[in-house]
Amino acid sequence: MSESAEQVIRSQGLTRRFGSLVAVDHVDLEVPKASVYGFLGPNGSGKTTTIRMLCGLLEPSEGKAQVLGLEVPKEAEGLRRRVGYMTQRFSLFEDLSVFENLDFLGEIHSLKASHRRSRIDTLLERYRLADRRKQRAGTLSGGQKQRLALAAAVLHEPELLFLDEPTSAVDPENRRDFWESIFQLADEGTTVLCSTHYMEEAERCHLLAILDHGKLVANGTPQQLMDDVDATVVEIQTEDPRRVREQLAGMTGLLSLAQLGNRLRLLLHREVENPVWQVEEELDIDAGATVQVVRPNLEDVFVVVTRDEVS
Amino acid sequence: MKLLESVGRIVAISRKEIRQLRRDRLTFGMVVAIPIVQLVLFGYAINEDVRHLRAAAVDYANTQNSRLLLADAHASQVIDLVRKASSAEELEEWLRRGEIRVGIVIPADYERRLEDRKRHGRSARPLAQILVDASDPATYGSVAGLLNLPPPERPGIQPPRWRYGSAISGVSNPPPTFEARPFYNPERRSAVHIVPGLVGVILTMTMVLFTSVAIVRERERGSLELLITTPMKPVELMVGKILPYVLIGLIQVGLVLGVGALIFRVPLRATPQDTIVAALVFITASLTLGLLISTIAKTQFQAFQLTFFSFLPQMLLSGFMFPFDAMPRPAQWIAELMPLTHFLRVIRGILLRGARVVEMRHEIWPLAVFALVMLTLAAGRFRKRLD
Known part of the structure; x- marks a missing residue:
């Protein structure tokens, strides 16, 4: 066939x-x-x-x-x-x-x-x-x-x-x-x-x-889409998401920022090197936040591809 | 095989429609309530004065005086003499077929009767006969005004009026010029006229409304979207949807005529077959109008509006509310385009005058043409797409 x-x-x-x-x-x-x-x-x-x-x-x-x-x-x-x-x-x-x-x-x-x-x-x-x-x-x-x-x-x-x-x-x-x-x-x-x-x-x-x-x-395939997503996904665990949000607002390379309870999910440009370090740079030392790069999910894919469309 | 499948689908749609109808109490109630309420409401309607009734005459005397009488009758504007008949029988036939409403018979001994009248006055025989289609009491009422029309005479032969007057001195109250012979509704009860008309009005109202709403409802509820993705063809949907309503229409006809005969003692002179044939043609015409409306209306409310928009002029102009002959010409032309106008003539003809459907074929074919035009327009507009 x-x-x-x-x-x-x-x-x-x-x-x-x-x-x-x-x-x-x-x-x-x-x-x-x-x-x-x-x-x-x-x-x-x-x-x-x-x-x-x-x-x-x-x-x-x-x-x-x-x-x-x-x-x-x-x-x-x-x-x-x-x-x-x-x-x-x-x-x-x-x-x-x-x-x-x-x-x-x-x-x-x-x-x-x-x-x-x-x-x-x-x-x-x-x-x-x-x-x-x-x-x-x-x-x-x-x-x-x-x-x-x-x-x-x-x-x-x-x-x-x-x-x-x-x-x-x-x-x-x-x-x-x-x-x-x-x-x-x-x-x-x-x-x-x-x-x-x-x-x-x-x-x-x-x-x-x-x-x-x-x-x-x-x-x-969903897997392909998630693998190929044109962004780095960073998750921040924090006691004070509002404050962290404010601090990250002007960060260069930030595509989107979403709050999920006490976590913040950031989408960053691929070009941003050392994303964890870059994010920590933006935050006050006393914010008490843990920052890590995570696997993109489908929602991230969705946000990225539909964002391109708008811009 | 193809045809069999098609018939199968039509039957399926019809059966579904009946099932849904049975469960829709309101609609089901309307099937019965509309005829009965209307019947009671219109059963006692008011009469109007009518002019310009189509008339024909047969003149056995054919003298100058008899021709003068006809000319005077015509000049009264109550009747329009449009044809000459060769015999009284022909006159009666035209009357039955609804081609004329009034017929005048002038007997061969007209001149002698004229003389008698001068000599004997009140006890003399009437000069001529006037046949009236009294199934519409309004018609008879107007013609009654003609009965005492003074007979004109040619001045040359005639002695001058004042001398003529003295010749019959003592005769203060001359006999009527015409003897009236009311046909079909001798007691001149308006119900006799109204009830057959109501058959048409009720069918117009319910048939157009039910079909237009039935299809628009499918669209509104989203089931049309489902149906058009099936192998069902538009014409199958239409036919399948219409069939149950044809049956309902016939039930309504039976209901109106039954109640009419029972309560208002309306004579039913037609054979059941003739009644059914006439009703079927008209039901089909009304249903196709409903179909067309259903292809235009997007919501059930719009279907209601369009139905009433088409219903009102038919009600007013068809001859149901106001006598057709009394309407101005342009209104009559418009009325000729409406199915109800033709059906009223057919149903009154067969029910009240005992005419056969074949004798009324000149009113049947406009109905058939109407149905064909509507169906063509509707099928053209209804496509198996959503755009």
């Missing part, structure tokens, strides 16, 4: 404008088969718009995209049976029961009655909804709704699954469960493209693209 054949999604220069606003700005993507591909970005960074274009729901203003070997949006109709889409908002019918929702969608996908029933049973079991079968979707909890939406999106066994901020209305425990399910799907061969604004979720993905103001500002 050639490398290009394994790419489920390819896009070149994908752009979408809404009036004068450029929601998505020349995005090039390559999403390999059976991977969990993350879209990380703040609200309004163009994640949803990109997903909608890849589904054929929106026409690109510029550029092109191939999904499962089909041109979108021209051949988007051919994608319908092969793609699953879980929208950001819960978009199932609240006045229908769990079973009725799935049964309806099964009929829309033309699944044969017997296959439909058994498939629904399997999914209800798998996503722990079997005891909610007759409950109206509108009365489910956040986590249950989300699992139902996932069941609906994979009902017709799509090759490619789009998840648009699937966990935004869900508690941490359900979120962990949910990611287990995602990896189970990927293991079975489904390619998953998932947008999120949670760092710890993004870190779980096989591959990650960071979007900011519609531009793709970085992509690669």
Whole structure:
């Protein structure tokens, strides 16, 4: 199998404008088969718009995209049976029961009655909804709704699954469960493209693209991104973070400074030599602070790449 | 196979729609409440004075005097003589088909009756007959003013008025010139006229509203975004959504006519088949209008607004609230573009005058054209995209 054949999604220069606003700005993507591909970005960074274009729901203003070997949006109709889409908002019918929702969608996908029933049973079991079968979707909890939406999106066994901020209305425990399910799907061969604004979720993905103001500002494996981060990360442990903050404010080479309880996290230019020494220079001796260089995490990556964008 | 899948999806959408409808108490209540409330409210409506009723005449006498009578009747502006019939039967047929509202029959012995009238005065026979489509009591009320129209006579042959006057001295109260024959609603009860019209008004209100809201609701709740990523085609969604409402529309027709017959003793002269055919054509026309609105409105509230925007002129101009013939020309032209105008004519024709649907086809095809135009516009506007 050639490398290009394994790419489920390819896009070149994908752009979408809404009036004068450029929601998505020349995005090039390559999403390999059976991977969990993350879209990380703040609200309004163009994640949803990109997903909608890849589904054929929106026409690109510029550029092109191939999904499962089909041109979108021209051949988007051919994608319908092969793609699953879980929208950001819960978009199932609240006045229908769990079973009725799935049964309806099964009929829309033309699944044969017997296959439909058994498939629904399997999914209800798998996503722990079997005891909610007759409950109206509108009365489910956040986590249950989300699992139902996932069941609906994979009902017709799509090759490619789009998840648009699937966990935004869900508690941490359900979120962990949910990611287990995602990896189970990927293991079975489904390619998953998932947008999120949670760092710890993004870190779980096989591959990650960071979007900011519609531009793709970085992509690669989370590890790669963290290794390649164009900054040195320094952590300061102190009893008086406020005072330390003030003292560091004018330091040359400082990219960002964030407080985490009694710790301060500094991002410094790579060019800054001997960062620990440099930082200690800035601080009063009596500050009682311990300074050390630490491994960058994804949030650091995010801060650095989106900072470049602004300047 | 493709078609089968398509039908399967349409059925799935319809079934889903019915399920949701059953659970939506408010909408479900409206299905029943709107017809009954309206019926009671409009059941006792006020009548208006009407002019320029379309009329035709058959003149068996064909004398100068008989022609003068027709000219005078025309000059009264109550009726507009637009056609000449060759027989009284033809006149009645036109009346039934709704092509005319009034017919005048002048008997062959008109001149003799004119003489009799001078001689015998009050006890003489009326000079001519006037046939009135009384299904609208307002029409009959106006025509009643014509009954005592003094018969004109050619001055040359005639003795001067003052002498003529003395010739019938003692006759202070001449007999009516016309004998009126009210058709279809001899008792001239307004309910008879209003109830069939209400069928149209209620269908217009509910059908347009339900369809426009049904689709906009999917968009508002986000389920449209989900549906358009499925293999479902726009036309399947539209047809599937419409079908349950067609059924509801028919139930409403039955409800209005049933209650109308029960409470207001409205005669139902049409066959059930004819009623259903007429209602189906009109329901389809209204639903397609609702579809078009649904492609324009972004929120349910906008759908409501647009529905009422389309509803009000139909209510006012269609001939439901004010008699069509009494309206100024431009208003009539506009009214001809509205489905309700045509449906009112059809439903009154078949229900009150016992006309067959085929006889009313000249009012059916405008409805069909309307539906086709709306559907084309709607399908053109509804694309399987979000932009």
